[in-house]
Amino acid sequence: xxxxxxxxxxxxxxxxxxxxxxxxxxxxxxxxxxxxxxxxxxxxxxxxxxxxxxxxxxxxxxxxxxxxxxxxxxxxxxxxxxxxxxxxxxxxxxxxxxxxxxxxxxxxxxxxxxxxxxxxxxxxxxxxxxxxxxxxxxxxxxxxxxxxxxxxxxxxxxxxxxxxxxxxxxxxxxxxxxxxxxxxxxxxxxxxxxxxxxxxxxxxxxxxxxxxxxxxxxxxxxxxxxxxx
Amino acid sequence: xxxxxxxxxxxxxxxxxxxxxxxxxxxxxxxxxxxxxxxxxxxxxxxxxxxxxxxxxxxxxxxxxxxxxxxxxxxxxxxxxxxxxxxxxxxxxxxxxxxxxxxxxxxxxxxxxxxxxxxxxxxxxxxxxxxxxxxxxxxxxxxxxxxxxxxxxxxxxxxxxxxxxxxxxxxxxxxxxxxxxxxxxxxxxxxxxxxxxxxxxxxxxxxxxxxxxxxxxxxxxxxxxxxxxxxxxxxxxxxxxxxxxxxxxxxxxxxxxxxxxxxxxxxxxxxxxxxxxxxx
Amino acid sequence: xxxxxxxxxxxxxxxxxxxxxxxxxxxxxxxxxxxxxxxxxxxxxxxxxxxxxxxxxxxxxxxxxxxxxxxxxxxxxxxxxxxxxxxxxxxxxxxxxxxxxxxxxxxxxxxxxxxxxxxxxxxxxxxxxxxxxxxxxxxxxxxxxxxxxxxxxxxxxxxxxxxxxxxxxxxxxxxxxxxxxxxxxxxxxxxxxxxxxxxxxxxxxxxxxxxxxxxxxxxxxxxxxxxxxxxxxxxxxxxxxxxx
Numbered sequence: 001x002x003x004x005x006x007x008x009x010x011x012x013x014x015x016x017x018x019x020x021x022x023x024x025x026x027x028x029x030x031x032x033x034x035x036x037x038x039x040x041x042x043x044x045x046x047x048x049x050x051x052x053x054x055x056x057x058x059x060x061x062x063x064x065x066x067x068x069x070x071x072x073x074x075x076x077x078x079x080x081x082x083x084x085x086x087x088x089x090x091x092x093x094x095x096x097x098x099x100x101x102x103x104x105x106x107x108x109x110x111x112x113x114x115x116x117x118x119x120x121x122x123x124x125x126x127x128x129x130x131x132x133x134x135x136x137x138x139x140x141x142x143x144x145x146x147x148x149x150x151x152x153x154x155x156x157x158x159x160x161x162x163x164x165x166x167x168x169x170x171x172x173x174x175x176x177x178x179x180x181x182x183x184x185x186x187x188x189x190x191x192x193x194x195x196x197x198x199x200x201x202x203x204x205x206x207x208x209x210x211x212x213x214x215x216x217x218x219x220x221x222x223x224x225x226x227x228x229x
Numbered sequence: 230x231x232x233x234x235x236x237x238x239x240x241x242x243x244x245x246x247x248x249x250x251x252x253x254x255x256x257x258x259x260x261x262x263x264x265x266x267x268x269x270x271x272x273x274x275x276x277x278x279x280x281x282x283x284x285x286x287x288x289x290x291x292x293x294x295x296x297x298x299x300x301x302x303x304x305x306x307x308x309x310x311x312x313x314x315x316x317x318x319x320x321x322x323x324x325x326x327x328x329x330x331x332x333x334x335x336x337x338x339x340x341x342x343x344x345x346x347x348x349x350x351x352x353x354x355x356x357x358x359x360x361x362x363x364x365x366x367x368x369x370x371x372x373x374x375x376x377x378x379x380x381x382x383x384x385x386x387x388x389x390x391x392x393x394x395x396x397x398x399x400x401x402x403x404x405x406x407x408x409x410x411x412x413x414x415x416x417x418x419x420x421x422x423x424x425x426x427x428x429x430x431x432x433x434x435x436x437x438x439x440x441x442x443x444x445x446x447x448x449x450x451x452x453x454x455x456x457x458x459x460x461x462x463x464x465x466x467x468x469x470x471x472x473x474x475x476x477x478x479x480x481x482x483x484x485x486x487x488x489x490x491x492x493x494x495x496x497x498x499x500x501x502x503x504x505x506x507x508x509x
Numbered sequence: 510x511x512x513x514x515x516x517x518x519x520x521x522x523x524x525x526x527x528x529x530x531x532x533x534x535x536x537x538x539x540x541x542x543x544x545x546x547x548x549x550x551x552x553x554x555x556x557x558x559x560x561x562x563x564x565x566x567x568x569x570x571x572x573x574x575x576x577x578x579x580x581x582x583x584x585x586x587x588x589x590x591x592x593x594x595x596x597x598x599x600x601x602x603x604x605x606x607x608x609x610x611x612x613x614x615x616x617x618x619x620x621x622x623x624x625x626x627x628x629x630x631x632x633x634x635x636x637x638x639x640x641x642x643x644x645x646x647x648x649x650x651x652x653x654x655x656x657x658x659x660x661x662x663x664x665x666x667x668x669x670x671x672x673x674x675x676x677x678x679x680x681x682x683x684x685x686x687x688x689x690x691x692x693x694x695x696x697x698x699x700x701x702x703x704x705x706x707x708x709x710x711x712x713x714x715x716x717x718x719x720x721x722x723x724x725x726x727x728x729x730x731x732x733x734x735x736x737x738x739x740x741x742x743x744x745x746x747x748x749x750x751x752x753x
Binding site: 011013014015016017028030037039040041055056057058059087088089128129155212 | 544653660661695741743
């Protein structure tokens, strides 16, 4: 059991030595001998036997089973190419959407999902040799029919969710909007135009001031100001 | 539909833009006739004869003026040279890579040129040194640093402000026609301030100063340049859609009124530059 | 031939022999770029931006084991004393390569197989040492983009002017001095990733200039660190934090 008071936190930039000794490492770091260096800008948490580096920036790196929000940018007979704001576009196989017996006529693909459509999907496969694979066979996944989306840095997603969902709950109740969060930093907002505007302000605030103390209070303020109209 | 290098616009975002327009609103809260925040800074590049940095919302451009000596074009021996060259730098957007100018950038350069040249902001005949032999060449180079729509307007404002605050070395011609450049600095003589205003059409709505997302939805755009006397001196319609006759006249009225406001801001900045201040 | 160092040992802009020009660094100044930084170093004004990791185009350049790096150093037509033709010059092409090779060692390219990382260095105003300033800014832009890096890269030039070894040559010194030596290092690792030299120097002068350039790089690294801290941690002083 980790004694919380024994965690030392340190701001680091790439190249800085975080600690020396036998530690397990979680996150973007380089271990050379028993020296551990940061490879990103972030906050390093050093406990007795592990170091964790929380990066404060960076693009989304797909992980199996992550839920992401994507935009269709192309399609062919076999499926759709989906921009998930990562290093590569993802691929959604036609068979996943239309069943194994689908006929590869382009019209039927376009009628399901066409260029510009957005969807909530799960990362079904990803490795170093090929583009990530998506699946929409899961509860709540599929084409996003209404609302709007906003992008935040993927590193801010934990902040948007908050401890045990505290932040996202506050934004939902304060704005009147329903939110679905993609691990790739794209957030779906469903609700009236006004509620989307409020949610957008709150999310923009989190994006720009994630490191400020008292952020939670600022977000509450920005949401209740709207209510007073 | 936009053929230029832009990301594919999400259908939901497109629908949101159109839904709000139906109520006379825009995604960023602006009115249909409202321009984004415009800031103008002069003398940002001290080595240039004149320069201006303009931000229009998140669109950011820098114009720099270089005044050099040149030989006039054979068909205009009594006119100085004026060249406008715009570049969308690869830093400005993920869709832009280094390379020769494409049709978007060439149109941008030529429309900015037209506004400056046709308004006769600079009297090119006054910058001739020896007719047919030696003239001044005024280069207006514009770099787009961040792209978020309405480049024509941002680049035009930057180019005109940079010109209006440009300085050059004076010269003298000896009786025998020998040219001598002097060291004292004089302002580049300009006598007018053309302002280009762009209006986009989306469905039945006309909106001013389109952002990049709005440009992705727009059917057509119309840019009109007006001068200090209230005359029109250049115009350009772009994108495959059409404007009705009434709409063109509506846009022209707006271009005149909005042009006046923008000109006031530019004048303030230009006066401030003359007194040694450099920002709006 | 103007005398570049006066009898008091001061240079044409009043600096001492081992003094850097005033430097201003700002991180994350562009909305669209994945990472960006702005530098003023004397009269140099340069923006560096990074896009990536992203797909490789054209496809035949793709590497299955690591990212490829594309880098362009480009000067605006209004950036120099005489207007520069917009077409890429041989000098810009060489410097693009030099800058790329000074930054590549700092990037953990194996973490990004099959991708490309684009580095754009745009010189808005140039006044000697622009390639060094470009490297300094580009390294911050890479960190701002969240690319895994072994270290930051700091860059500075030294040289010889009027027979004296000096730090951070400006344009006049570069044109009329005897030697120019741009250098870049990864300050924590200690590797030199950029080294160029033109002119004549004795072995003693070479050593002195090189060591002076390294000192300059270390000074610049402190400023780079401050710029990153200001942007990301809201303070320019590193500190150990217990709360939140």
